[in-house]
Amino acid sequence: xxxxxxxxxxxxxxxxxxxxxxxxxxxxxxxxxxxxxxxxxxxxxxxxxxxxxxxxxxxxxxxxxxxxxxxxxxxxxxxxxxxxxxxxxxxxxxxxxxxxxxxxxxxxxxxxxxxxxxxxxxxxxxxxxxxxxxxxxxxxxxxxxxxxxxxxxxxxxxxxxxxxxxxxxxxxxxxxxxxxxxxxxxxxxxxxxxxxxxxxxxxxxxxxxxxxxxxxxxxxxxxxxxxxxxxxxxxxxxxxxxxxxxxxxxxxxxx
Amino acid sequence: xxxxxxxxxxxxxxxxxxxxxxxxxxxxxxxxxxxxxxxxxxxxxxxxxxxxxxxxxxxxxxxxxxxxxxxxxxxxxxxxxxxxxxxxxxxxxxxxxxxxx
Numbered sequence: 021x022x023x024x025x026x027x028x029x030x031x032x033x034x035x036x037x038x039x040x041x042x043x044x045x046x047x048x049x050x051x052x053x054x055x056x057x058x059x060x061x062x063x064x065x066x067x068x069x070x071x072x073x074x075x076x077x078x079x080x081x082x083x084x085x086x087x088x089x090x091x092x093x094x095x096x097x098x099x100x101x102x103x104x105x106x107x108x109x110x111x112x113x114x115x116x117x118x119x120x121x122x123x124x125x126x127x128x129x130x131x132x133x134x135x136x137x138x139x140x141x142x143x144x145x146x147x148x149x150x151x152x153x154x155x156x157x158x159x160x161x162x163x164x165x166x167x168x169x170x171x172x173x174x175x176x177x178x179x180x181x182x183x184x185x186x187x188x189x190x191x192x193x194x195x196x197x198x199x200x201x202x203x204x205x206x207x208x209x210x211x212x213x214x215x216x217x218x219x220x221x222x223x224x225x226x227x228x229x230x231x232x233x234x235x236x237x238x239x240x241x242x243x244x245x246x247x248x249x250x251x252x253x254x255x256x257x258x259x260x261x262x263x264x265x266x267x268x269x270x271x272x273x274x275x
Numbered sequence: 276x277x278x279x280x281x282x283x284x285x286x287x288x289x290x291x292x293x294x295x296x297x298x299x300x301x302x303x304x305x306x307x308x309x310x311x312x313x314x315x316x317x318x319x320x321x322x323x324x325x326x327x328x329x330x331x332x333x334x335x336x337x338x339x340x341x342x343x344x345x346x347x348x349x350x351x352x353x354x355x356x357x358x359x360x361x362x363x364x365x366x367x368x369x370x371x372x373x374x375x376x
Binding site: 042044068077084087109139142192197199202205214224229239241242247 | 277279285313317318319320321322332336360361365372
């Protein structure tokens with residue numbers, strides 16, 4: 021993005037509402053996951069209020085799942101912190117990638133919006149940015165919408181307790197994968213830019229998975245391997261480090 | 276409806292670490308201008324992240340999951356409607372499981 025583009029970034033109530041509305045279809049993907057978290061929290065002896073507090077404050081499904089797998093009585097504070105760090109460090113580059121919007125925000129709008137950042141709100145906002153979207157409220161709206169569903173489904177899962185426990189392989193679990201696949205369709209740019217990186221991301225994640233590496237590692241290794249290849253492919257024709265030919269003039273590099 | 280101190284502490288610790296991941300990356304990468312390669316890499320991260328996320332369950336998921344995935348991509352391409360694509364995908368998995376039963 022150029023300087024002129026960044027100057028037009030706004031943060032409106034309408035943008036927040038649009039983000040919240042567009043998060044609605046993703047609720048279906050949150051449903052089984054939230055239920056599982058609620059049911060698991062119940063099974064680990066957490067009260068309803070404790071389970072709801074965890075989802076409301078931490079708001080990171082994979083990290084909560086991992087922490088609950090490690091959960092003991094008394095609560096394992098160190099293990100919970102490690103679980104949160106390992107799973108959530110993937111979110112560190114997301115804020116940086118959204119800089120064209122975030123750079124124009126200050127104070128509570130900036131640091132509050134960052135508190136709601138999740139995979140889906142990031143993906144939808146990147147898509148929105150690529151379409152020329154200028155309303156940073158959209159990012160907060162998607163994050164808040166998904167947060168509401170996350171807290172509600174966790175409570176529902178806890179209340180229903182073991183009665184809701186879906187058998188493994190239940191079709192409803194596919195909703196999470198389906199949500200990511202539909203988002204990927206929107207992120208696809210061209211075979212030249214995306215085919216190789218995505219294939220590498222998938223193969224590396226699969227190999228790490230098969231090698232028995234623990235939960236967040238396949239995801240982290242796969243996504244960074246794919247993204248690195250993507251950057252190399254995109255830059256090699258521009259005379260950047262890691263690529264040979266210098267065909268493009270200097271001022272075109274940043275486009 | 277109780278909140279025990281040890282549980283509350285664990286939750287607050289997770290909250291602090293998670294917020295540091297969410298906001299810290301932006302705070303640090305904002306003050307230190309990353310090299311062009313890193314910046315380009317960040318743009319490629321979302322697609323790679325979601326591919327890495329869906330590949331293992333899809334490969335492990337056998338025929339119904341593959342049918343569901345194909346339906347999701349097809350419906351999303353045709354309608355650009357996220358909820359329709361997700362519902363169609365889940366329905367396809369359900370149907371295929373029932374047929375193959």
